[in-house]
Amino acid sequence: MSEIQTLQPAKLWQWFDKICAIPHPSYHEDALAEAIVAWAKGKNLFAERDEAGNVLIRKAASKGMENRPSVALQAHLDMVPQANEATHHDFLKDPILPRIEGDWVRAGGTTLGADNGIGMASALAVLDSDDLAHPELEVLLTMTEEAGMEGAVGLRPGWLRSKVMINTDTEESGEIYIGCAGGENADLKLPVNMQPNKFPHCFEVAIKGLRGGHSGCDIHTGRGNAIKLLGVFLTALSCATEEFAIVAIRGGSVRNAIPREAFVTLALDDADALHAVVETFKTHLKAELTEDPNAQVLVNRVALPQQTFDAASTQTVAHVLNALPNGVVKFSDTIKDVVETSLSIGVLNMKEGALHGTILLRTLIEHGTDEVKAELNALAQQSGGEVTYSGYYPGWEPHPDTEIFALTKRVYSQVIGKEPKVKVIHAGLECGLLKKIYPELEVISIGPTIRNAHSPDECVHIPAVQTYWSVLTRVLADIPAK
Structure with a gap:
């Protein structure tokens, strides 16, 4: 247990601390995936892995939300393993050691894995919470995103029920992403x-x-x-x-x-x-x-x-x-x-x-x-x-006319007191690949502020995590009825 477990929202940070404790660089995410599946089954949630190793967990709607459409929360399981030359760290064996520095959480001489560990932690925290209003949830955690999006490429067709997806891999608070580059x-x-x-x-x-x-x-x-x-x-x-x-x-x-x-x-x-x-x-x-x-x-x-x-x-x-x-x-x-x-x-x-x-x-x-x-x-x-x-x-072609985008934009404005920026990112999100397999999906991407991802200077902004959590949970609570 590290000091970040004292931060709010508590369940999100507790989950991120657990994720940091289990090594999960690209191609070595199985231990983390199996630990998450075991936890979910222990909570009597549907949980399984597909042929590519991706994890899918389902949770029933909270009381009074049964008539809302199912929503999928999506993150990737792996992290980029980068360390300064003077830092002796075995990414296959050693845990990431997060620490608080002012308003930021970072690791000591290695990548932190906030990309996409914070997004993954938020999805698991929603599953782990009994006091949140939400429709039926699906949490999709994909394998090996950072080294070629192999999990998304091999995702099992017909597995997801949801027609709405919130990708959690964005790295700037106050922004909604609706498109990305291919590669x-x-x-x-x-x-x-x-x-x-x-x-x-x-x-x-x-x-x-x-x-x-x-x-x-x-x-x-x-x-x-x-x-x-x-x-x-x-x-x-x-x-x-x-x-x-x-x-x-x-x-x-x-x-x-x-x-x-x-x-x-x-x-x-x-x-x-x-x-x-x-x-x-x-x-x-x-x-x-x-x-x-x-x-x-x-x-x-x-x-x-x-x-x-x-x-x-x-x-x-x-x-x-x-x-x-x-x-x-x-x-x-x-x-x-x-x-x-x-x-x-x-x-x-x-x-x-x-x-x-x-x-x-x-x-x-x-x-x-x-x-x-x-x-x-x-x-x-x-x-x-x-x-x-x-x-x-493939890239992810922008579609700014979806209901989930309009809802997220409205909620974001309420949380931060001004309209969020709407962006297309020059980076590879899995959304394009996921829509290729599930073309009916309506997708947006949000997340907290993460600086210097893929480098040992990676850090995540603590107040931005709270903002992101507020937006995410309010969007889930406000999903309109079918």
Whole structure:
């Protein structure tokens, strides 16, 4: 039991504390799912899992609400596992340790999992409460949202009864989301040729201390991408000296987070040239990365390797990383200040003799990524590599004329004293996929304020959680009769 259990609304925070105590990174949510199902069955609620591992729980309407239409509350079970390098945390074994800092709850050096743990906790708290007015409820908890929305893709057809759904994965209080971007993964593969090492010096160069963040919600903020910065650095080094070779290179850890750290090990003739480029690069970062004031470039001598990339592979990697498109491609022509199309390289690593870059493309419109795909294909072809695409998921087309939207907007106005903002988010919510399987669903998305999701700086605003809870429970109480 942590100190957050003293916060209000009590049941929501108690559930979030329980969720934090059970490790649940993507692909490892089964323990949490089974614990929730066991609890629900212990409360004599209908609870089962489908073939994809998703959880569905049903609760009968409260007294006097039996003539209201059923409502589904939806959240995802998994969290993004990100930790600062100095934080020793095993996401498969260690609990998340939430703590209160002023008006915020955060973890110590790791992601908090408020995305989407707070939404999940709110749905379970409604199920766990005996003093709330609500229609028949369905709570749908999906698997592996953060790594490809696999639970939503494999959701069992004909399982849900509800025609109304409230998604709980929004991260800004005072806003209602009615649409979102779709996405697709791109794997850029560059074959690498090795040769015996011929250089007398070897150093690891690390780019660290960046803020990172959500590669959709934060893509427009100007935060640095450590992998892209590595490409800039390698290109600068190749202008200063051609007598170097890459030994190893890596960066990032999950596809949907802006990478905060990247590392390259270099063998070379002239150590002084390396240090000179590093100092110039530090000055460049300080001037350009105003959103990353704690950015660092660290250099450490390491043992000489037996092998390095050959000269051609070294230059190809440097040029491809530098030329790789990244960030905002286009802002929407129809929705003010909303990113229409973007891409972000999230992971870089070596596998089976090739360098792989995992890139997440996002767009609000059909065929919005065609142009950037053509760029990626051309870049790969010219560099002797290839690009493969996978994990496509559709966007969620806005429909502002539904009854649940009108009700939520009215209740939100009553709770906060002004009209909420209506938004379309440049991030992947499961709503588009869920509507593909259940096209009759009317869907809105709400949630509390969460900052820096997908990074160790993730935190959730305590007063915003209370506001979100008030809106959610009042909407459920005011669902109109059939």
